[in-house]
Amino acid sequence: MDKLDKPLTKNIQPDRAFATLADYRKTGGYQGLRKAITELRPKEVQQWVKDAGLRGRGGAGFSTGLKWSLVPMGNNGAADAHQTRYLVANADEMEPGAFKDRLLLEQDPHQLLEGMIIAAYAIQANIAYIFMRGEYHLAARRVENALQEARTEGYLGKHILDSDFNLEIYLHTSAGRYICGEETALINALEGKRANPRAKPPFTVVSGLWGKPTVVNNVETLCNIPHILQNGVEWYRGLGRGADTGTKLFGASGRLKHPGLWELPMGTPIREIIEEYAGGMRAGYNLRGFLPGGASTEFLLPEHLDVLMDYDAVAKAGSRFGTGTMIILDDKTCPVRMVLNIEEFFAQESCGWCTPCRDGLPWTVTLLRDIIAGRGRIEDLDTLSGLTRMMSPGNTFCALAPGAMEPLQSALKFFREDFERYILGKIAVVEEDQ
Amino acid sequence: MKEQTEKSSFEGLSPAEIREINAEISEYEDKMAVSTEALKIIQKHRRWVSDECLVAVAELLELSPAHLEGVATFDNLIYRKPVGKTVIHYCNSVTCWMLGSDQVRERLCRHLNVEPGEMSADGEYTVLPIVCLGACDHAPVVMVGDELRLDITEDVVDEILGR
Helix, strand or coil: CCHHHCCCCCCCCCCCCCCCHHHHHHCCCCHHHHHHHHHCCHHHHHHHHHHHCCECCCCCCCEHHHHHHCCCCCHHHCCCCCCCCEEEEEECCCCCCCCCHHHHHHHCHHHHHHHHHHHHHHHCCCEEEEEECCCCHHHHHHHHHHHHHHHHCCCCECCHHHCCCCEEEEEEECCCCHHHHCHHHHHHHHCCCCCCCCCCCCCCCCCCHHHCCEEEEEHHHHHHHHHHHHHCHHHHHCCCCCCCCCEEEEEEECCECCCEEEEEECCCEHHHHHHHHCCCECCCCCEEEEECCCCCCCCECHHHCCCECCHHHHHHCCCCCCCCEEEEEECCCCHHHHHHHHHHHHHHHCCCCCHHHHHHHHHHHHHHHHHHCCCCCCHHHHHHHHHHHHCCCCCCCCCHHHHHHHHHHHHHHHCHHHHHHHHCCCCCCCCCCC | CHHHHHHHHHCCCCHHHHHHHHHHHCCCCCHHHHHHHHHHHHHHHHCCCCHHHHHHHHHHCCCCHHHHHHHHHHCCCCCCCCCCCEEEEEECCHHHHHCCHHHHHHHHHHHHCCCCCCECCCCCEEEEEECCCCCHHHCCCEEECCEEECCCCHHHHHHHCCC
């Protein structure tokens, strides 16, 4: 592949020396911004991104251009100068198994800033925030430095590139937790409140930060924007191999020969990612299953290896595209214990706001611990199934608990024998290998 | 009476802390938004947030202590108990767990003679679990102070602790 086919990582070198402003500009950096601001009206930028088919890379997969178009813009799409609007970059990557946004933040921070400036222009926001998890210290230092450079160069501040458009971007570093990645919880956290999610509607695009129209976009999503503007909609649409457009950072972790992260076309077959890019399983281990899009997605099996990694294909196979970073279950790791680890995470990270999640997740953890300790009863499996229904979409305030139930319900379906072995008092055939 | 209360509360904070917290406020619509940042500033100076500091910061930001406590106890990285000079966070999320985070925890805790959450006797270290640090291709990982360390083995744990 030449560099044009890897727009997101073209400046990211194998030795991982990060891209400076000079590096970024050398490969066309800030040209997309110039085009947007000098040649296009805000509504036209929205239309470009909608036409490009870009879908949110944070996990939900909602059309980015469509999200932008829902922001109230005033008469005839001309921005009402008196209406405050906000843009927020969601840099709160914390889904277990996801490690893509950190790379973009650390290695090419100007790419995110250019994407944010264009996005802010498209919705006519004059203030933007980067909400970054507190653990990403190196990313915070590099982004803060890039913000200074962008201010000095006139990409931020008043009259950006001699236009009438003004924008300031502030870096907000968080102190946790996972729920802050949910956009309404993120907004509460940004306002200095306990990060409980908010009821929807109203949606954040209408009433978000301090009650003002707010667009929250994932880091990787925003990093796509400069390239769409610079190289055009047709070019972007041509990058995908399946139904979806563009490229994606795909990751794989677990007992693989070469766990890692690769920018590949949307719609790359899962087999290619696991077998070619990750080099297949380590010697002595076989593939038993995988969570294709992070910890909150359903297990798939080796028979699903030829599924394409795009939103609809993974959904059709029974799971979720999520963050596009997969976690591998090998044949020497116990799936029941793996699910317990995941449910412990979600139980701990639940904000406790709504009852099914606050009580249901600890109950799930207790049942799984009992089963593993040999105290389980066969009826417990029905109780666990019942919990997956109790915490299904629509029964909870936000998507945390339904996401938590995805690995569990698929494990109950695919690995039921592993649960039963503990309950029926047979020695667990799968020994921990650590 | 009110003046007295304010004075005694503010005595809990240093001029540098008050200055740094006030400097953050300009980036936001109101003072409440710097809740987390203010607590982080306190930690930068004192490592942890005592009850007295929490009340003082709440006064400074014109918030109720209960509001600020709600934020402080919610956040993973705000410490409401004393911690050592260096906090070592070991990731215990799924990929790190699969590749040996239990062993990393045990090695850390055995060397320092602590349980997770406790401070070592010399006050140098506190060991805490943390959720996914976003480096799963190099699992297991830990964060030593501000620094992310990859591909942790028992030897790397020994090196981190200087043993």
